[in-house]
Amino acid sequence: MQTVTVLGATGSIGCSTLDVIARHPDLFRVFAITGNSQVERLIEQAAACSPRYIVLADDSRYEEAVSLAKQHGVNAQILCGGDALEEVSSAPEVDTVMAAIVGAAGLLPTLAAVKAGKRVLLANKEALVMSGALLIDAANQSGASILPIDSEHNAIFQCLPDDFQYGNLAHSGISKILLTGSGGPFRDRSLSTFNEITVEQACTHPNWSMGQKITVDSATMMNKGLEFIEACWLFGTKASDIEVVIHPQSVIHSMVQYVDGSIISQMGNPDMRTPIAYGLAYPHRIDSGVAPVDFNTIGDFSFTSPCFERYPNLKLAIDACIDGQAATTRLNAANEVAVAAFLAKKIRFTDIARVNAETLDKMEPITVSSLQQILEQDSSARDMAMQVIRGLSAC
Ligand code: NAD
């Protein structure tokens, strides 16, 4: 029986995680669930999975949560704030932490889980993009295992051989990691109309149902850029070891290419419960509720390479990956600000890449290593991105 904390329980990954857990009451017990603004959903989840703790990101909805808990007969203790998030991530009773808070907000609780030596199921890619070295070093020190939940990284993990050594592709005869992506909803849209892309269009992914931020990131392919950086940290690879391949059907979730010409891929329907179940039960396999791919109806698979003119954010992310930690931290921060501004209809779709590029351009090169330096870079890049956005609005 594993005891699990689900960070970001109310989100898309959080809901899928609780769905898989509910299928296996003999294997998993929920210790804590956390959420930000969807208090009602959080209390309903607590009524269904009986956690010991419910954590709200801040105390602004505490009274409401207490009253809803009473109505639903929920006995869990309700806590609020960043310290409480870290406590339920590192508590001695916890074996496994699902890190599924979106964005930089997930970094500190994820780091707390890693430092406490937990099995960390990492969905929150932004945490790794902003502080990969810190998380990997902390895992090496504490003995924590970081299992990738992002479907591509989970696929790569499944295609690696048992003798894989972190950072040493040659040891296992691996020549390349092929990171697949659908290309998003605008893969075939005329570039001359990109200025007119609406929030509603960008928030509709052809294959996956996900939270708003990652859906917009998928439309700009910043998501693939963040995943490129994520792959480097998770597997210890260089940027030159990774190739991005567009595969519109999202059935192959990524591949590992070997020196003898073999390519091993992982396939499945685009449903995050498969990688979540894999992470929860690793090294065993359990039912995830996902139907297998039906090859009689699936149709053709196709593949192309990404065009950077269409996806400038992907190029920015690959360049930042080569530049180093300060650049990836800044890019992630700028992108969070730019996507929020786009969702609030303050900037255009094409401005997202512009804000990201200008933010990086306007900041001096620097080396970062400590958590404090990373948080400082995150904060100053957010300020810079806001400044760039104000400049755009003034035009
Ligand atoms: P979502 O927006 O649906 O959910 C985000 C969760 O984070 C919610 O529970 C929300 O309450 C919580 N949250 C938001 N801001 C917070 C804050 N300031 N403090 C504390 N909690 C906060 O997002 P999602 O689609 O579930 O994605 C979660 C993470 O998983 C992201 O990093 C995303 O990139 C990654 N991921 C998602 C998918 C997917 O299919 N949805 C796939 C791969 C990776």
Ligand code: MG
């Ligand atoms: Mg992914």
